[in-house]
Amino acid sequence: xxxxxxxxxxxxxxxxxxxxxxxxxxxxxxxxxxxxxxxxxxxxxxxxxxxxxxxxxxxxxxxxxxxxxxxxxxxxxxxxxxxxxxxxxxxxxxxxxxxxxxxxxxxxxxxxxxxxxxxxxxxxxxxxxxxxxxxxxxxxxxxxxxxxxxxxxxxxxxxxxxxxxxxxxxxxxxxxxxxxxxxxxxxxxxxxxx
Numbered sequence: 001x002x003x004x005x006x007x008x009x010x011x012x013x014x015x016x017x018x019x020x021x022x023x024x025x026x027x028x029x030x031x032x033x034x035x036x037x038x039x040x041x042x043x044x045x046x047x048x049x050x051x052x053x054x055x056x057x058x059x060x061x062x063x064x065x066x067x068x069x070x071x072x073x074x075x076x077x078x079x080x081x082x083x084x085x086x087x088x089x090x091x092x093x094x095x096x097x098x099x100x101x102x103x104x105x106x107x108x109x110x111x112x113x114x115x116x117x118x119x120x121x122x123x124x125x126x127x128x129x130x131x132x133x134x135x136x137x138x139x140x141x142x143x144x145x146x147x148x149x150x151x152x153x154x155x156x157x158x159x160x161x162x163x164x165x166x167x168x169x170x171x172x173x174x175x176x177x178x179x180x181x182x183x184x185x186x187x188x189x190x191x192x193x194x
Contacts, residue, residue, distance in 0.1 A: 160184025
């Protein structure tokens with residue numbers, strides 16, 4: 001049995017205080033729709049301060065499901081997880097958590113390129129927060145299209161209609177495309193398979 005409790009609060013400390021106040025009523029807390037980077041601090045602090053499980057669906061739910069899909073896709077196409085090149089479009093809570101989970105599954109950090117709304121996360125960027133700095137790539141690619149050339153996996157957790165059929169064709173053979181932007185994916189199934 002669950003209760004959907006909606007709290008509109010833009011202050012991290014206040015939100016943590018509210019969740020702590022209601023927590024004795026519950027056996028676990030599932031956080032939903034909290035933007036990055038605040039979601040990381042909120043979850044970390046609540047995990048330390050509460051004696052019940054704390055789960056952030058945007059991070060962990062997406063990571064677990066897409067990780068399972070990745071393992072199955074690799075088995076089907078015969079690729080090894082420690083050899084694949086990954087492009088992640090989006091740098092929010094879901095993208096960060098999926099990337100971290102993929103590392104734990106065997107993706108090499110140096111084989112992952114993360115792209116946000118301003119392009120590839122790289123050393124030349126001066127607008128990166130501490131979370132994004134963890135995903136700096138040493139690559140000459142600066143755009144999503146550049147990054148996708150030769151990639152084995154595209155993980156989309158951004159906005160709809162930013163990937164073209166030509167971009168998919170530029171990927172490695174038997175590419176894996178997880179276009180998961182909601183409600184409109186980065187590319188439709190029909191376009192990706194054209």
